[in-house]
Structure formats: C-alpha cells, structure tokens
Amino acid sequence: MTHSLPVASVRETARTVRSLLTRRRGLLAATLALLLTCSASALAIPPLLGWIVDIVLSGVGAWRIWLTAGSLIAAGVLSAATSLLGGRLLVICIQGSLSELREDVFAAAMRIDATTIERAGSSDVVSRLTRDVEAVTEAGSEVLPRFVSALFTIVLTAVGIAALDPFLALAALSAVPLQLVAVSRFLRRSRPLYVQLRCEESDRGQAIIESVAGQETVRTYRLAPFRLGLIAERSLTAVETARAAGKARNVFNGTLNLAEFTGLAAVLAVGFWRVETVEITVGTVTAAALFFHRLFIPIGDLLSSVDDLQRAQAGLERLVGVLRSTAPAQPRYEIRDGAVELRGVTFTYPQASTAAVTDLTLTVPSGARAVFVGASGSGKSTTAHLIGGLAAPTCGSVIVGGQPATRAAQASGKPAVMLVTQETHLFSGTLADNLRLARADATDDELRTALRAVGAHWAADLPGGINSPVPHDLDEQRLQHIALARVLLADPPVVVLDEASAHAGADSALDRAVDTVVHGRTAIIIAHRLSHTENADITAVFEAGRIIECGEPRELLATGGVFRSLWEAWARGHEQLPRTFQPPLAPKEK
Numbered sequence: 001m002t003h004s005l006p007v008a009s010v011r012e013t014a015r016t017v018r019s020l021l022t023r024r025r026g027l028l029a030a031t032l033a034l035l036l037t038c039s040a041s042a043l044a045i046p047p048l049l050g051w052i053v054d055i056v057l058s059g060v061g062a063w064r065i066w067l068t069a070g071s072l073i074a075a076g077v078l079s080a081a082t083s084l085l086g087g088r089l090l091v092i093c094i095q096g097s098l099s100e101l102r103e104d105v106f107a108a109a110m111r112i113d114a115t116t117i118e119r120a121g122s123s124d125v126v127s128r129l130t131r132d133v134e135a136v137t138e139a140g141s142e143v144l145p146r147f148v149s150a151l152f153t154i155v156l157t158a159v160g161i162a163a164l165d166p167f168l169a170l171a172a173l174s175a176v177p178l179q180l181v182a183v184s185r186f187l188r189r190s191r192p193l194y195v196q197l198r199c200e201e202s203d204r205g206q207a208i209i210e211s212v213a214g215q216e217t218v219r220t221y222r223l224a225p226f227r228l229g230l231i232a233e234r235s236l237t238a239v240e241t242a243r244a245a246g247k248a249r250n251v252f253n254g255t256l257n258l259a260e261f262t263g264l265a266a267v268l269a270v271g272f273w274r275v276e277t278v279e280i281t282v283g284t285v286t287a288a289a290l291f292f293h294r295l296f297i298p299i300g301d302l303l304s305s306v307d308d309l310q311r312a313q314a315g316l317e318r319l320v321g322v323l324r325s326t327a328p329a330q331p332r333y334e335i336r337d338g339a340v341e342l343r344g345v346t347f348t349y350p351q352a353s354t355a356a357v358t359d360l361t362l363t364v365p366s367g368a369r370a371v372f373v374g375a376s377g378s379g380k381s382t383t384a385h386l387i388g389g390l391a392a393p394t395c396g397s398v399i400v401g402g403q404p405a406t407r408a409a410q411a412s413g414k415p416a417v418m419l420v421t422q423e424t425h426l427f428s429g430t431l432a433d434n435l436r437l438a439r440a441d442a443t444d445d446e447l448r449t450a451l452r453a454v455g456a457h458w459a460a461d462l463p464g465g466i467n468s469p470v471p472h473d474l475d476e477q478r479l480q481h482i483a484l485a486r487v488l489l490a491d492p493p494v495v496v497l498d499e500a501s502a503h504a505g506a507d508s509a510l511d512r513a514v515d516t517v518v519h520g521r522t523a524i525i526i527a528h529r530l531s532h533t534e535n536a537d538i539t540a541v542f543e544a545g546r547i548i549e550c551g552e553p554r555e556l557l558a559t560g561g562v563f564r565s566l567w568e569a570w571a572r573g574h575e576q577l578p579r580t581f582q583p584p585l586a587p588k589e590k
C-alpha cells in the first residue's frame, strides 16, 4: 500500500493559480479586453441580419441593404481579428504561467526526500510530472481559451436577446434549469472520480514499474502470476472508475442536448406568437433565433470544456500537492569541514516494523577514512544513506561539517557529500554531458583528467572521445569509473562509497581509483573486502543495525574481538595478506 503525496484543496489550488496569473496581470487585462471586444462585435451580427430581413420585407432602398451588409462585414472582420489576437495573448499568458508552475513543481519534486518518495511510490511522482502536467497544459492551451470566449459570448448574447425582446429572452431561459442541473450533477460526480482515477492509475503504474524493475526476483520466485494478478486487479479498478466517469459524461451530454432542444423550441414558439400579435417583426425573431442558435456552439464549448477543466483541476490539485509536500526552497548552508558525526542515530524505514539501525554513535574527523564492515543487512548502506542526507534519522542526529546531513545536502557551492553506489545512473547524451552533471563548468581537459585519474582509459578510445554518446553496453567497472570521475569533478569534502569497488575482481585498478578519489577528503567506505580496512583510520563493525566495534584497525586486531575473527577468517581464504597488515600490523601473540 502506498501513501500518495498530498492533493491540495480547491482553495490552495486557486491561491496558487491566482498568484501565477497576477504576475502577468497587464497581459491578462489586455487579453480579456480583446476577447470582450471580439464577443461584442460578433454580437452585432444577428441583429444586422435581422435588419436585412426587415429591409427586404419592407421593400425600401437597396442602399440600406448595402450599408447594413458593410456593417456586417466590418463586425465580422473586427470579431475575427480580436478573436485571433486575444486567443494568442491568452495562450501566451497561460503557457507562461504553466511553464512557471511546471518548473516550480519539478524543482519541488527534486527536493522531496527519498523516504517520502519511497512511501508514495515513485510512479505517483512520475504520473504527476507527466500525465497531470499534460492534462493541465492541454486544458490551459486549448480548453481555457475556448471556455473564456464561450463565456463572454453567452453573456453578451443573452444580453442581446433580452435587448431584442424580453419574451424571447424568457423563452431562451427555459433551457437554463436543465443546463444547471446537468452541470451541477456532473461537477459533483466527476471531480472525485477524476482524482480517484489518477490515484488508481498511478498505483497501477507502480505495480508495473516494480514488476519490471524486479523481474529477476519475479522470475526466481515464480511470482509472475501473482504480479500479473496484482496489475490486472489495479487495472480493473482503474477501468471501472474510468467507466463510471464516462457514464457521468454521457448523462451530462444527453441532458445538454435536451436543454438545447427545449430552448430553441421555446424561442420559435414564442417568436411565432409575437409576430402573430404584430408586436415584433420577423427580422427581430430571425435575429433572436440566430442569437439562440449561436449560443449552441459556445454553450456546448463551455459545458463540454467543464469536463476537461475538471480533469485539469484534478491534475492541478495534485501538482500543487507536490509543492506542498516539500519544504520551501531551503536556504543554502555553509558547512565547516568534512567531519562526520553520528549521535545516537536510529532509523526505521517507512514500512518497516523494526529499526534498520539503532543508536549509532561515531565520529569521523575531517579528512579521515572510515570503513564499515559487517554482514549483509547489518545496516551499513542505511548509515551511508543517512550520512548522504537522503533521509533524516528517526532519532538522534547525523552531522556533516557542523550541519545536519539533510541540510548539508543543500550546502552552498560544491556538494558537501557525494554518495557513490553500485547503481550509477546515466542520462542520455554524451559522456561529457554525464560527467558535467557533477560540475557544469568543467572544461573538456578537466573531464579527461578526471577520467584518466580513475583509470578510465577506455574513454579515450571511444570514436568521438568524451563527446561520444554514452555506450549502452558499459560494464559495471566502467560505470564505476564514471561515478568516481564525477566525485573528482564535484570535489566534495565528504565522499561515501557504498560497495564502489565491488566489481574490482582480481584487478585492483578500481581500488586504486577509489584511493585517488578519497585522497584529501573524508571518506566513508562500505567494504566488501576486508583489505579495504588496510588504510582506514577508523573501522566500524556493524551487526544487526548496531556498531559493535569501532576504532583504529590495528587496535581492533590487537583487542581480539569480532573484527579480529572476521580478519582471520577472511585471511585464511586469501593466500596473500595485504602488505601493511602482514607482520607490522598483525596482532602480536599474547
């Protein structure tokens, strides 16, 4: 079960939209004035046509027909020109606001901490940044301009009919009750359905992403039927909600058609009676019928855009929810040095019932090298993540350079801590692009130097050198080269290497690269081989989420505790001990 990110209330969403629009209030006012002019000039067309009918019926001078026709053309041209210009300005205004919102939401999503993303499921964030942004953008650029101009046309046309004849206006109003019922029922029913549908779609996406990402596990444990069942169940739930939303839309459209029929029938019937009683001319009834007929399209536009706007509103509420789920942009923090301190740290993963690490206390002075050893699941990676500021401890504090680690992650200037894991993410683009993620202003020479320093000589052999697209078939070692070169380029005071040289194998080139990278900075190394403790200032032995031994490795060997047993067991499996641990470091026999 995922805990989706929050969805903003209607009021919060309206506040955000208002603040985005008021930044462009001049442009918005000009746009509305143009659209109003467009609707007003279009409004002149039915009465002018009605006059032509009356002039023809009365048989007076042809010049009047020409004059009226000229006015008709002028009104048409003015209406078309202002509609074009107003529509364009509206799109510019809305697109500007939307792109600002998109940037804010994207920046906010990047600031959400890893624990919240994990709790919400990554597909929730992805669906907000893709499908919701799409729905809002589409509504903003296509539906909203149609909605605004339809709204103006309806209001002005209603005024026009009333000015022609109040009885005809009353007849036209007979369509309104049915329209109001249709809209209010639809609004009540569809908005929660759209919000629900989005959540269900993102749950379905999460199940698919997890199944694909974990396909090896799925295959190994023969979980395919279970995973497919889960996806099918979530798809079915989403389809049922989509069907309920479709049904609500059909009822809505049917009621609108009935309303149109009722209104036009009423206008024609009343018009017939009024002409019979010779109180108005045929031209007036013609103008009123044309007015009412002209209303069909904008009313259809207005009410059908309610559907799209509803969907966009649901999307907007989810987007504003992303803004709400992060703290406002943090001020940049200065870190003092590369010292790392854990003070009574306990951390429990969101959906776990027991703590992954408990009451950890450790001090790594600036520039020192600390190596974490321990069995799988003993809490090393969790501690590395906490030092990297990816999550805040449940209890206690993790301090980097005098700042809580989560703040140090936003240190001003270069990053305070960099975490290198076995999973090196590459973006599409060239090798240089991928390295410049660490330092945007690095020159080509600096990139090449960093690659050489970590032993990535293969990069020079690529057809276009560092400007070649990243090869798809990079092996784990080469991926680690890129990750380590990024550290050299970013030059953080603290580096956390989680199994960074696990793929070194017999070749110790990657170990040498690790040595180069950690030189001159505080290093936290999660070791998969005890040889890594050879050059460590501090070795911390983890067991069941606790640090059970901690100190300078020679002292630990001399003390004869768990580390010494581990060391001896490891050494038995390796004919050759690392140089420094041989005679000089090996514990003296007591």
Ligand SMILES: Nc1ncnc2c1ncn2[C@@H]1O[C@H](COP(=O)(O)OP(=O)(O)OP(=O)(O)O)[C@@H](O)[C@H]1O
Residues within 6 Å of the ligand: 349, 350, 351, 352, 355, 356, 357, 374, 375, 376, 377, 378, 379, 380, 381, 382, 383, 542
């Ligand atoms: N995302 C997670 N959600 C819930 N529990 C987790 C999560 N990641 C790790 N754990 C649990 O936290 C505990 C510590 O795991 P951690 O990965 O930190 O250990 P580790 O020593 O780094 O192991 P390894 O060397 O296998 O990575 C384990 O019990 C593990 O099952």
